[in-house]
Structures are given as C-alpha cells and as structure tokens.
Amino acid sequence: MFACTSLRIQDAYQRVYHGRTLEFLTDYPSYLTYYPTGFIFENLTLDGQPGLKYTAKYNILCITMPAFSLDDRSVIEGMNNAGLSFSANMYDISETVALKQEEYAQALPLIKIGNWALARFQSVDEVKQALLTQPMWSPTLPLLENSRSPLHFIFYDKKGQCIVVEYTKGKLCIYDNPTGVLTNGPEFSWHLTNMHNYTMLTNQDKSVSTELGGLSLQAPDLGNAMATLPSDDTSVGRFVRAVFYTSFALKAETADVALIELSHIMNKFDRPKNMTVGEQRKSEYTEWTSLSDLDRGYLFVRTYRDLNYTQYKLSDFEKDNQFYIQQLV
Numbered sequence: 001m002f003a004c005t006s007l008r009i010q011d012a013y014q015r016v017y018h019g020r021t022l023e024f025l026t027d028y029p030s031y032l033t034y035y036p037t038g039f040i041f042e043n044l045t046l047d048g049q050p051g052l053k054y055t056a057k058y059n060i061l062c063i064t065m066p067a068f069s070l071d072d073r074s075v076i077e078g079m080n081n082a083g084l085s086f087s088a089n090m091y092d093i094s095e096t097v098a099l100k101q102e103e104y105a106q107a108l109p110l111i112k113i114g115n116w117a118l119a120r121f122q123s124v125d126e127v128k129q130a131l132l133t134q135p136m137w138s139p140t141l142p143l144l145e146n147s148r149s150p151l152h153f154i155f156y157d158k159k160g161q162c163i164v165v166e167y168t169k170g171k172l173c174i175y176d177n178p179t180g181v182l183t184n185g186p187e188f189s190w191h192l193t194n195m196h197n198y199t200m201l202t203n204q205d206k207s208v209s210t211e212l213g214g215l216s217l218q219a220p221d222l223g224n225a226m227a228t229l230p231s232d233d234t235s236v237g238r239f240v241r242a243v244f245y246t247s248f249a250l251k252a253e254t255a256d257v258a259l260i261e262l263s264h265i266m267n268k269f270d271r272p273k274n275m276t277v278g279e280q281r282k283s284e285y286t287e288w289t290s291l292s293d294l295d296r297g298y299l300f301v302r303t304y305r306d307l308n309y310t311q312y313k314l315s316d317f318e319k320d321n322q323f324y325i326q327q328l329v
Helices: 101-106 110-120 124-131 188-198 235-247 255-267 314-320
Strands: 002-010 016-024 031-035 040-044 050-055 060-065 074-080 085-090 151-156 162-168 171-176 208-212 215-218 285-293 298-303 310-313 324-327
Touching (some): 002 085, 002 235, 016 074, 031 110, 050 110, 060 110, 085 110, 110 151, 171 188, 188 235, 255 285, 310 314
Antiparallel strands (some): 031 324, 060 074, 074 085, 208 215
16 A cells, blocks of 8 residues: 655764655645644544544644545654654554444544644653553544555654554554664564574675685775665565664764755665556555654655755744644645
8 A cells, every 4th residue: 555664863962863755656645734732633433423532732743644534634754842753654464452332432543643642742651651551443544445544653752762553463562663663564573583684784895805716806896785785675675774774874963964864864765656566557656755853843855746855843833833734745
C-alpha cells in the first residue's frame, strides 16, 4: 500500500533531527496541519457513537492524511512544541488487542495514535507509560483500501529517547530503539536481529588489497566501504541503509548544518517513479520527504514535484494559535 523510512541523527550537542519519507503508488492527499493548545479531539466508537475525547495540551505541527473520509485528518507525521516527534509507517500485519464491547467508549482508533500522543505528551517516557493503559482498536479505513489500520509507529523526543510501537498478533509491543530507525515489516525485533548479518559494515574505504589472482589491486577512487550495503528499496534493505547512514552521520556544530546533513541522508531514500514496477505496472515513489528540528520546532517538507524544501515554524503558527490546514499533495 505504502512504504516509509523514518530515521534520526544528532548533532555535536545531542540535539535531535528526524527525517522521514512517505511512498505511495499514487498521489494521496496530504495536508500541513496545525492544532493549537486547547483543540478538542473527538473520536467515534466501533458502532459510530461518540467515543474518546481529549484536549490538546501542546501545539502540534504535523502532516495529516484522510483515512475514514476525505474530511478526516489523521496525523501521519509531526511534532509538538514540547519536542515530541512521531511517524506512522506501514505495517500490514498489525493486529490490536481484542476489546470487550464496553471498552470501545474509551478506546482510541489506532490511526489516531499520533493525534493523541502529540496532543497530550511531551516525552517518549510519557507515551510509553500511557500506552500501557490506553485501549486501542483497529477500524476499517475506507480510503486505505478498507484495511484495518496497517501501521506501526516511532516516537522521538528532545532528550534523544526513541521507541517503536507495534500491535502484533493482538499484543502491544513497545521497543526501546537504539537505532532511531523504522521502515516497514517484518516486526521491528526482526530488523534488529537482521542487523547481526552486517557486522562487516564500516565507513572505512579499503583502497589497497593484497595480491589477488596474481594482481596487485588498488581501488581507482573512494567509496567501496558501501559495497556490501543493500541497494534495494525493500523495508529490510532500507532499514540496514538507514542504520548505516545515521551511525556515521557528521556531528554538526550548528542546527542549520545538521539539517543539511539530514537532507543529504534522506536523498538516499528518495524513490523516483518507475524504478521498480509491480503488479499492473504500478510503481512506488516518494510522495514527500520531511525533516524535523525538534529543538527549534522547524518542519521542512519537499513533495515529489519540488526541487527544494519548504520551511514551516511552530512559532509562526503559535502567533495566531488557530487551527490551520493547507494541502501539500
């Protein structure tokens, strides 16, 4: 349905910068959205009755997408003014915990976890604790091919903490994430185990070899350190590449330089149309890429049709502090 890569780098002062791509088979509506403190979020239950309701404690700058209807706004990417950041990525084996009928009144639709977390919490630890007691359910999403909320989630905060949240086989799984990376399936724990197959990875080029086949070998240029790095755009290949690039990212001295470094890394995950073609000649491509500066509250977005990023600042929206929405795609 769609693919995504989320990752994180830090600068020389441990400030956090979060990058993310979103891939689709076709242009899917995406909206830059601002929710002010005091905004009231309302959800429906399984039978369409008024359900969980809560008020935003923090200002939110995010990208939303419709899932239930064209008027629906579900946060797929965003951050709040406390420095909590969030991405929702495709995870087609998602399955929430079975609920009793009476539990739906206070249960949160899984697609709304970003709205809920960014509105109410300021840190990864707070999200982790709240998830332990917050019931979730997986509604059918008409605009996503009637799927049952096929998503898993990653959270970052200004302190550098990071977790991945998955619902697998009816069980809530919360993983501390030392890599700061999330792509798609299989389970996140599988990706961590798979990294043990890449103990040879290093950013050190080897330009001179011992004799081989009677030849004394010397590389004509630099760059062979990445020879064993996966080149495919599967979720598995992207995960390994993202861990590699973020592990060796330059520790910039300033936030502006860190964002430039992050933008170059995200270029490694940008997918042009028609490079890989599946059934019915359909091709996944990068609909948009975002960069988030958690410390300053900056969000940069570049759509497929753009050469450059557009910058949005939380502080600019906080001046009027009114709900705002603008279509990006």
